[in-house]
Amino acid sequence: MHEVGGPGAQSFAVICAAHAGSVFLWIRESWRSEQLNPVGFMDFFPPENLLVATAGNQIEVLATAEESLRSGVFPLVIMELSGPLDLTSGRRLQLAAKAGKTTALAIIPDGMGSNAAETRWWCAPVFDQNDSTLQRWKLIKNKSGTLGVWNVRWSQSTRRIAVVSEARF
Amino acid sequence: MFDGLNRRVVSLWFPKLASERVLRVRPVEAPFALTILQSNANRLYCLNSRAERHGLHRGMSYSDARAFCPDLVSVPVDLHGVQRFQHVLSRWATRYCPWVGLEGNDGLVLDVTGAAHLFGGECGLLNDIRQRLGRAGITVRIGVGDTRGAAWALARYREGVASAGDMLGALETLPVAALRLTEQTDQALQRLGLRSVGDLATAARAPLARRFGRDLLMRLDQALGNQPEDISPLKTPPHYGVRMSLPEPIGLVSDVMAGTERLLQRLCLSLNAGQVGARVLNLSLRRVDQESQHIELRLARPLRDAARILPLFERGVAEVDAGYGIDQMRLEAVRVEPLPPQQVSHARNGSHKDKLEDLVTRLGTRIGIENIQRFLPADSHIPERSFIISPAAYSEPGGVWNSARPRPVMLFPPEPIAGQGAQPPDFFRWRRMSLATGRATGPERIAPEWWFSDDNWRSGVRDYWKVETKQGRRLWLFYTPQNPGWFVQGEFA
Incomplete structure (x- = not known):
């Protein structure tokens, strides 16, 4: 289970989905007024790969996530959270992800990370004179490694991210 | 009792079916009319009796009607709704006899041969029909005869009962239009001076056939009983439901699941026979204290495989409050979809798809199956309308996505x-x-x-x-x- 926050969190999720490479699930709460735009996803992955589950509140989001993680049908389950996770629900998601061998990615509001997360990222887009895909990904928590900051850009032709050196930037 | 010789047919005509359907739900104490848009003009389709007293009639243009009667209340007609209502009435009419057909779009025809004595003879039957429809607020005109044609004529032109075996006597004085003729034929007969059915029946047949074709004589023969005419009852939709009564009330989840399994096996057999798959299942559990608990299961795709459906019930069954115990179980496939037999291959290459569909069903029992959606492309350059959100259970991915310019995510x-x-x-x-x-x-x-x-x-x-x-x-x-x-x-x- 991984967490991502910051203004570029959605982009991070979309790029993860591009790497997942098959049908995946995106769980959101129904009150959110932002709408996922499948036409915009075309540069990253075929929009027919996306299944969206709309749940009424955070409890339902977590229940849906747990069930789909455990089943192991999807390679990736993205959930948008609006509040912090408590220890129990974090642990349950962790166990479910392990049982189903599925990656869970939670998009969290700033400063609401949980202990269960394997890694936590903070992402923001960065302005660049020559390119419009540059982003800064900061790894701010890592249970099994070191932290770091990367500048990455998205290569549309290969559908891969490219890590850019600090010097060039 | 029925002597086995005479056929008896009851024809019901509902002259104000469309307007009474609306007024039953929302009574209006004023002249009321339903309007229909015909060749770019609003016309009156059906009125109540108060509107008729103001001199309005069917087919009149709506603006004229408003001029005659300024306080006219009007609603556009819902023809599909009227048709549904007629089907409801035909189902209701099967309480009198099993052989009920539709007559046009505002009538029913019942073959009551051998069924009338159950209601105390024809008189009792007609009284019962009149009483029940009157209570429901539906105007009805009833004709009874030996043939469908005669009953139709009597219902529309002179309400009454034709005595058995004497159709000509009952229809003699009715106008020729009572024979279900086209308007053109009716007018031509009037010009020839053949105004009533009696005139027509005594006229020479050969010249009539030459002048008007066989249709006219066929209608006459059908009304008088010289030529048979069928009544085709509506097809009863197949019913997929099974039930089980238990000698002792049960309450454990495992017991209820075991019962459900037995019901499912029987249900799946009948689904198999009909080559359909269940889309929505409803399990009703009746408790000892006469309370009923319902579990609805909406499936992500039509299924008739008991082993796959059973685990999907687990969540619903666990939530049931069994009270003092459950003593009757009833399982019904509320909605079915055609599912032809498919060849099963040992390679089982579709197992990932099956797992995905089962997961969608399971998630659907929690958050509603319509809330699991996928995007389909739509042909529009308006950003909000360039895609369609549709429930994943009821759509297949497809279509071509394209955009000339980059779009936001x-x-x-x-x-x-x-x-x-x-x-x-x-x-x-x-x-x-x-x-x-x-x-x-x-x-x-x-x-x-x-x-x-x-x-x-x-x-x-x-x-x-x-x-x-x-x-x-x-x-x-x-x-x-x-x-x-x-x-x-x-x-x-």
Whole structure:
């Protein structure tokens, strides 16, 4: 289970989905007024790969996530959270992800990370004179490694991210 | 009792079926009419008796009717609704006899041969029909005869009962129109001086056949019983339901699941025989204290495989309050869809798809199966309308996605920002952030689709700009030249 926050969190999720490479699930709460735009996803992955589950509140989001993680049908389950996770629900998601061998990615509001997360990222887009895909990904928590900051850009032709050196930037 | 010789047919005519259907739900104490749009003019389709007293009639143009009767209450007619109502009535009429057919769009025909004595003879039967329909607020006119034609004629032209074996005597004085003729034939017969059925029956047949074709004589023979005519009852839809009564009440989840399994096996056999798969299942559990608990299961695709459906019931069954115990179980496939037999291969290459569908069903029992959605492409250049959201259980992925220009990954309702002129502002505030434009790409003009009226696009054409701010955020702005203003509508990855 991984967490991502910051203004570029959605982009991070979309790029993860591009790497997942098959049908995946995106769980959101129904009150959110932002709408996922499948036409915009075309540069990253075929929009027919996306299944969206709309749940009424955070409890339902977590229940849906747990069930789909455990089943192991999807390679990736993205959930948008609006509040912090408590220890129990974090642990349950962790166990479910392990049982189903599925990656869970939670998009969290700033400063609401949980202990269960394997890694936590903070992402923001960065302005660049020559390119419009540059982003800064900061790894701010890592249970099994070191932290770091990367500048990455998205290569549309290969559908891969490219890590850019600090010097060039 | 039925002597086995005479056929008896009852024809019911509901002259105000359409308007009474509406008035039953919402009574109106005023002249009331249903209107229909025919060849670009609103005409009256069906009226109540108060409207008729004002001199209005069927087929009159609506504006004329308003001139005659200014306080006329009117509603557009729902013809499908009327048809459904007629089907409901035909189902109700099967309480009198099993052989009920539809007559036109405002009548029923019942073959009551050998059934009338159950209601105390024909008289009792007709009284019962009249009483029940009267209580339901439906005007009915009833004709009874030995043939369908005679019953039809009596219902429409002179309510009454024709005595058995004497159709000519009953119809003699009725106008020829009572024989279900076309208007043209009716007029021609009037010109020839053949005004009543009696006149027609005594006229020479050969010249009539030469002049009007066989249709006229066929109708006459059908009414008088010289030529048979069928009544075709409606097809009863197949019913997929099974039930089980238990000698002792049960309450354990495992017991209920075991019962459900037995019911499912029986249900799946009948689904198999009908080559259909269940889409919505309803399990009713009746408790000892006569309370009923219902579990609805909506499946992500039609299924008739008991082993796959059973685990999907687990969640619903666990939530049931068994009280003092359950003593009757009933399982019904509420909605079924055709599912032809498929060849099962030992390779089982579809197992991932099966797992996905089972998961969608399981999630559906929690958050509602319509809430698991997929996107389908739509042919529109309006950003909000360039895709369709459809429930994943009821659609297949497909279609071709294309866009000529880059599009944002998130769209939100337009949020106004301060800005002047057709060029993107150098500095602006959005969501309490001060942003400075670093690079702007555009404009891309998108015109509203005039054939849809969309309130969001009332402000006219939009010039879209992709604005990359120095702070990093890449936003999708638009400017409305017809009502100057700047808005943010999306964010790029």
